[in-house]
Amino acid sequence: MEMVCIVCPNGCLLDIEGSGDDIKVKGALCPKGIEFAKTELQDPRRALTTTVATVFGDMPRLPVRTADEIPKADLLDAMKKIKTLTVKERLHEGDSVCEDFFGTRLIATADMTRQNINL
Amino acid sequence: MDNKLINEYDLVVLGGGPAGLAAAVAAKENGARVMLIEREENLGGILKQCIHDGFGLVLFKERLTGTQYAERFLKKFYDLGIEHMTNAFLNSVQRLPEGGFEFVIQSAKGMVGLKSKTLVLACGCRERSARQVFIHGERPAGVFTAGTAQYLVNIMGQMPTKKCVILGSGDIGLIMARRLSLEGAQVEGVYEIQKSPAGLARNVSQCLDDFDIPLHLNSTVSKVFGQKRLEGVEVCKVDENYKPIKGSERFIECDALIVSVGLLPENEVAQSLGVEIDPATKGPYVDQELMTDIPGVFACGNALHVNDLVDYVSQSGHLAGQAAARYASGDENRIKVEYNSEDFLYVVPQYFDKNKEGEITLYWRSKADHRGKKVAIEVDGRAEKSKKYMRLLPSEMQSLTCTVKADVGQISLKMLDG
Numbered sequence A: 001m002e003m004v005c006i007v008c009p010n011g012c013l014l015d016i017e018g019s020g021d022d023i024k025v026k027g028a029l030c031p032k033g034i035e036f037a038k039t040e041l042q043d044p045r046r047a048l049t050t051t052v053a054t055v056f057g058d059m060p061r062l063p064v065r066t067a068d069e070i071p072k073a074d075l076l077d078a079m080k081k082i083k084t085l086t087v088k089e090r091l092h093e094g095d096s097v098c099e100d101f102f103g104t105r106l107i108a109t110a111d112m113t114r115q116n117i118n119l
Numbered sequence B: 001m002d003n004k005l006i007n008e009y010d011l012v013v014l015g016g017g018p019a020g021l022a023a024a025v026a027a028k029e030n031g032a033r034v035m036l037i038e039r040e041e042n043l044g045g046i047l048k049q050c051i052h053d054g055f056g057l058v059l060f061k062e063r064l065t066g067t068q069y070a071e072r073f074l075k076k077f078y079d080l081g082i083e084h085m086t087n088a089f090l091n092s093v094q095r096l097p098e099g100g101f102e103f104v105i106q107s108a109k110g111m112v113g114l115k116s117k118t119l120v121l122a123c124g125c126r127e128r129s130a131r132q133v134f135i136h137g138e139r140p141a142g143v144f145t146a147g148t149a150q151y152l153v154n155i156m157g158q159m160p161t162k163k164c165v166i167l168g169s170g171d172i173g174l175i176m177a178r179r180l181s182l183e184g185a186q187v188e189g190v191y192e193i194q195k196s197p198a199g200l201a202r203n204v205s206q207c208l209d210d211f212d213i214p215l216h217l218n219s220t221v222s223k224v225f226g227q228k229r230l231e232g233v234e235v236c237k238v239d240e241n242y243k244p245i246k247g248s249e250r251f252i253e254c255d256a257l258i259v260s261v262g263l264l265p266e267n268e269v270a271q272s273l274g275v276e277i278d279p280a281t282k283g284p285y286v287d288q289e290l291m292t293d294i295p296g297v298f299a300c301g302n303a304l305h306v307n308d309l310v311d312y313v314s315q316s317g318h319l320a321g322q323a324a325a326r327y328a329s330g331d332e333n334r335i336k337v338e339y340n341s342e343d344f345l346y347v348v349p350q351y352f353d354k355n356k357e358g359e360i361t362l363y364w365r366s367k368a369d370h371r372g373k374k375v376a377i378e379v380d381g382r383a384e385k386s387k388k389y390m391r392l393l394p395s396e397m398q399s400l401t402c403t404v405k406a407d408v409g410q411i412s413l414k415m416l417d418g
């Protein structure tokens, strides 16, 4: 079977033979492609990037991501959980928005504290 | 000559996206006085709305979101205390006859005047709109560019659609197909007129395939329906000459058409200055240090040519910022060779570069016929070299040479009575 490695912008087209741990991967420009093929076949995972509502008028949404990848099948449930969250304090990039989020943390990917000088 | 205005800079950087931030940081690190001007409320450029990951693999060997990538440069920018204005609109920019540029900026507090030795254009690019694509029908509400949809969803938290069609398979369109699906909208399909997708294979895979969104190649949107609000579109297949194939038309009910058909460098300001634009890139012609054909004007990032990866945008900003700082400091070290135009037709060279101390030979012609005059090169008011001439004629070029040190303040050529 064929699949596209999504680890980097090269997007290598992988040609896979076999199943389970015992697979042969052709077309990968680097070892990450082989690893990707293995997990993609057994336990496909994705990073979720989205936004969470905030109470701040100047920044109504805070961009967030999962610190690690989560099971692909959980993506839509994760979005449901996101809708229940509201950020009530000004966070820095990297701060936790939710400590326990589908086996990982949900973290802020932008800074909410900077003030610009408007001359 | 020394009463420098406080609003005089070595560089004005126009645009606070990744290109402008990198240029400002590089110039500041090289000791230049920098002012960055951004028309939006916040710095970061298009990256502010790029909440998806895949940025920074070249520069940081990490998969960052656009916002995280921007954060790395914003930190440096703020740590260096670089002066900047946001919500600031460039009203006008003029080249000064003595070199450098004068700006009028409209800001929240009114008009501000600025002067700088160099200008770095980092204005990014704009999206080609539905108007630039041929579609029949009215222009009802509900036709957006992918970037506009991205702004609405990611920055404002507003959903612009319940069910949409995407025209064009550029990366922004693919990213938005996933984004809208995650937020609960139905993306009926992506329609691409070419025979292969415009965006990266990984985005076709993780943005369309993951969400079972069909990609229709050799296809386009041929009509839009609806008066006030979009009610649907007609799609069709095209032949190899991009002509619609009769009988392949299909009506799709939807409340939005999202257009992702490419980006064009933003060069309004470049054009207002008369910078020459390359019809191939739609950005300015530049040299190896990204200086345009107008001395002191540099261009970088997507304003120069549309880049796929933001890493290269930052690299070009860095190069332009460094070069502009060097150019500005060279300029500062140039002093004008002064002379009275009643006495002399001209003097060449016009400038002395203090970075290259040593001999200078001035070539000159007198303005009129003279007999028995003395001509001197004065350095900081002291005659370093003088010579008596029996006769001076405008048709006869003369020269004088003397040695000048780097700490010179003034060089002038004087005609005196012998």
Ligand SMILES: Cc1cc2nc3c(=O)[nH]c(=O)nc-3n(C[C@H](O)[C@H](O)[C@H](O)COP(=O)(O)OP(=O)(O)OC[C@H]3O[C@@H](n4cnc5c(N)ncnc54)[C@H](O)[C@@H]3O)c2cc1C
Pocket: B014, B015, B016, B017, B018, B019, B020, B037, B038, B039, B040, B044, B045, B046, B047, B050, B053, B054, B055, B056, B066, B088, B089, B090, B122, B123, B124, B125, B147, B150, B171, B172, B175, B266, B269, B300, B301, B302, B303, B307, B308, B309, B310, B311, B313
């Ligand atoms: C939707 C989208 C998705 C992308 N996805 C990826 C990706 O996954 N990976 C990747 O590596 N790259 C991606 N890119 C590309 C990357 O984001 C851009 O290449 C990069 O942001 C360009 O940087 P820039 O500084 O040239 O322009 P911009 O980021 O557009 O910044 C230009 C700035 O200049 C300001 N400006 C313009 N004119 C004026 C003026 N007259 N006065 C004052 N300010 C002005 C604008 O307001 C803006 O803030 C994406 C781009 C887009 C649009």
Ligand code: SF4
Pocket: A005, A006, A007, A008, A009, A010, A011, A012, A027, A028, A029, A030, A031, A032, A033, A034, A036
């Ligand atoms: S195999 Fe390596 S080079 Fe190819 S897409 Fe995957 S990570 Fe990138």
